[in-house]
Amino acid sequence: MAYLLQRLEMWDHPNERSSHQKPTLRGGGLAVVLVVILAIGGWVTPVNTALAYMWLTALALLGWINFLDDRGHVRKRYRLASQIFCAIIVLAALDYSPALILLVGFLLTAFTNFVNFLDGINGLAAGQLLLITAGIALLYGQHNESSEAPQLLVALVFAGALAGFLPFNFPDAKIFLGDVGSVLLGFTCGVLVIWLAQSDPQLFHVLVPLGAYFFLDGGITLLRRVLAGENWLMSHREHFYQRLIRMGWSHQRTSVVIWLAQILITLILWQALEAGADNLWFWIVPTVIWGILFSAIEIKFRKYKTVTA
Template sequence: MFKIIVDLFLMVIIQAAITPFIRRLAFVLGAVDNPNARRVNKKPMPTIGGLGIFVTFNIGAFILLREQFPTHELFSVLLASSVIILTGMIDDILELKPGQKMVGIFVGAMIVYYLAGIQMNVINIPFTHRSFYLPWYLSLPITIFWILALTNAVNLIDGLDGLASGVSCISLLTMGIVGYYFLRNQGLYVPIACFMLAVCLIGFLPYNFNPAKIFLGDTGALYLGFMIAVLSLKGLKNVTFISLLVPVLILGVPISDTVYAMIRRKLNKRPISQADKHHLHHQLMSLGLTQRQTVLVIYALSLIFSFVSMLALLSPGWAMTLLIIGLLVAVELFVESIGLLGEKYKPLTHLISHLVLGSTKHQEPKVEVWHQGQAKPEQLKHEVQPPAGKKTKSKQKHKS
């Protein structure tokens, strides 16, 4: 174990040393992100930062910690991730269409399914000990969908300096902890791989955090999303409903942002693949937060999701159900408060207001301040006058 820890620290150093060379290579290849209406950067920034993460991870897998990984799966995942890296680099240099990027991810997912044998072939029935084994014609599309969805979820959240890399690092560390302490029956090499990717990101973050010197690019965002999807398929399996729930909770921030983006575009009658500037980080910045503050807020949200995922592993079925319901309500209220689906879409907020305040609105009485010597306010002019026959005490005393 001590050797693994030392090698992980060494990978941080390798990543920190290799990133400046990747930055220079980006300028040479023309992998530069120029400012435009959808970008937050004000000057041209080098991308393909994910190439350095890919190189460092494979140095660790094939040299430093080679004995930890089975040969067949290691080479198969290398081939599949190479397809993802190539797709991302072409996009960072030439800018591919969304459909073309999906083809690259699909090819990588097919390699993982058939060559590496990493598949979602068991569906656990919630709150029971029964499992349903999927035939290939169900297992294949579910596996492909899982990889495509998580890969694109991480890619969509890559909009600010250090955002995707930090959220991915938190998710990978959580996956590693869950795999090591809770699901050790699946083998140690999956949590080790999670920790390896996480330390690569730790070495990369000083260059990527605001103000960034290099971006992940689609090279890095697609690679991180793809590897997280593959590692979650391989490692986060158990005999309960947690096998599907844990990775969804761990990746709660990018998954939530993706789901709400799809709903938002559907409500606005726009293509789901059409980009916009209404993602989670855009909405937080519209509230007046700086880039750095926005990233730190989303880091905190990711930590909350990670904590809930680990808490779910320790909870009985009924407690886990209440935990998930509470989390979903909190997410919906947060989404409505920042206007992620638009200012008018606040069904839960309106429902709570109706239940708490009732159907009638209570109006506060209008109060006007009147100082002696000024014109009498309208509300005093209409006061009930005393009967004509009655005199006030002060007037009666004055007469006597």
């Protein structure tokens, strides 16, 4: 894969908003996507052919557009339109009502973009997606007694493929996911959760909160920029993880702290599921933990700005 990306000159050159210092190959997420495509073909097709075909069609379209974006530049409106279209065809294959297609499609598109936005330092997005998919497998495996359920097998393969990629992206990045990787993997993770939640509505309350990091960091930062009158479509360095980097934290330290919070959340949710906790508990836990971490980062960053002003 690295050889092919080099031949295609898929280099990410640093700029004033980058968190890396030297040109690095991008597009490595395609290796993970190819493995997941095989899993979809092998385990989704037999149980839901329509979903499998639309899922693969969506990955092909998103892959083409974001590969072109990694190679040069594709207008944001076209990238967003492709994501919305892909969300619609996948949700239609799951027989969602028009109202649910609008609501869930919005959430799926938002999650896809937030994963892409937060893929900015070594290991962060890939590691978080690994922990989320591993958490999905853990919680679904506990909830569903069948160890051969296709949803569980796809989640395990997804997590395994990410685990195989991570050493090339952390602690030192030899290759980046690229837009083609982060968009496709974020979209696939979202579709996997939606598919699982459709099979058992309770799983919606159990699994969606696993992705709270992307929604909260991405959503809070977006809201903050809109309220400040900034152009929210433009690149920036205002995410919480970027504030840690700006304060001098290393990529490794920043990613590990966020991973540890994700692991803590997953373990608490696992125990809550075992104890038969109320659905509200699954939303409160990640919100409180990420809220504490983000608040601590914000306080520390404001003190840092005051000292360095």
